[in-house]
Amino acid sequence: MEHRTRHTAGREDPGVRRAAVAITVYPWSGSLHFLIIKRAARGSNAGQWALPGGRMDPGEDLVDTALRELHEETGILALRDDVVGLLDDFPASRGIVITPVVVLLGEPPRPRRHPAEVASLHPLALKALTAPGVPRWQPQPDGGSILQMPLRRDMVIHAPTGAILWQFAEVVLRGNELHVAEVAEPAFTAR
Numbered sequence: 001m002e003h004r005t006r007h008t009a010g011r012e013d014p015g016v017r018r019a020a021v022a023i024t025v026y027p028w029s030g031s032l033h034f035l036i037i038k039r040a041a042r043g044s045n046a047g048q049w050a051l052p053g054g055r056m057d058p059g060e061d062l063v064d065t066a067l068r069e070l071h072e073e074t075g076i077l078a079l080r081d082d083v084v085g086l087l088d089d090f091p092a093s094r095g096i097v098i099t100p101v102v103v104l105l106g107e108p109p110r111p112r113r114h115p116a117e118v119a120s121l122h123p124l125a126l127k128a129l130t131a132p133g134v135p136r137w138q139p140q141p142d143g144g145s146i147l148q149m150p151l152r153r154d155m156v157i158h159a160p161t162g163a164i165l166w167q168f169a170e171v172v173l174r175g176n177e178l179h180v181a182e183v184a185e186p187a188f189t190a191r
Contacts, residue, residue: 004171004177006086006087006088006089007088007089007179007181008088008089009089009090009091009097009181015095016095016096016097017055017056017094017095017096017097018055018056018062018065018096018097018099019053019054019055019056019065019092019096019097019098019099020053020054020056020062020063020065020066020069020098020099020100020101021050021051021052021053021066021069021098021099021100021101021161021164022051022052022053022066022067022069022070022078022100022101022103023051023087023100023101023102023103023164023165023168024051024052024070024074024076024078024103024105024109025102025103025104025105025126026104026105026106026107026108026109027105027106027107027108028108028123031125031126031127032125032126033123033124033125033126034123034124034126035051035052035074035076035109035111035121035122035123035124036049036050036051036121036122036123036124036151036155036157037049037050037051037052037073037074037113037118037119037120037121037122038050038118038119038120038122039117039118039119040115040116040117040118040119041119045189047119048161048188048189049155049156049157049161050161051100051161051164051165052066052069052070052073052074052076052118053065053066053069053070053073053098054069054072054073055096062086062099062101063080063083063086063101065099066083066099066101066103067079067080067083067101067103070103072114072117073113073114073117073118074109074111074112074113074114074118074121075109075110075111075112075113075114076105076109076111078103078105082103082104082105083101083102083103084102084103084104085102086099086100086101086102087099087100087102087164087167087168087171088100088167088179088180088181089181090159090160090163090164090180090181090183091181092159092160092185093185093189098160098164100164100167100168102168102172122152122155124151124152124155126173128151128152129149129151129165129166129168129169129173130169130173130174133150134149134150134151134169135147135148135149135162135166136148136150144184146158146159146184146185146186147159147162147163147166147183147184148162149161149162149165149166151165158185158186158188158189159180159183159184159185159186159189160183160185160189162183163180163183164180166178166180166183167179167180
């Protein structure tokens with residue numbers, strides 16, 4: 001990750017709201033896993049699959065934001081030394097730019113959800129990100145297509161989270177170069 005050019009967005013625009021998410025990787029049951037959450041049925045992005053994260057508070061940097069949100073939403077306490085890098089900024093809807101922060105933990109965490117923000121926690125094996133059929137492109141009535149990350153039979157993740165996970169899979173797991181800022185979000189994720 002350190003040998004690539006990271007694309008940034010919105011740094012000079014005071015109207016842009018900054019947010020960060022944590023891609024939290026850890027050993028569990030003999031393989032590496034990462035944590036996905038399902039947002040609570042109320043609030044921002046209600047009921048959507050997501051990475052732990054949220055908006056940057058005054059006085060924070062993006063790494064602080066990702067680590068704070070990871071702790072608030074899942075109870076996982078990660079340190080700055082656990083951060084192995086950042087992926088490209090994703091300019092999401094509603095004037096928010098999301099920075100993915102990759103966190104590598106040496107031991108399996110004991111996550112506990114914050115019920116006001118998180119409906120459920122889901123550890124997924126990293127191999128789900130590189131499985132056949134991931135990603136896939138769903139045709140749309142307008143002739144375009146949207147990105148889908150089918151990570152489990154009952155879990156299909158769309159942009160922005162899906163785009164961030166696709167870049168993680170390509171850059172970190174496969175060693176390829178990929179930028180995802182232009183990946184469109186489906187209308188329902190922009191709520």
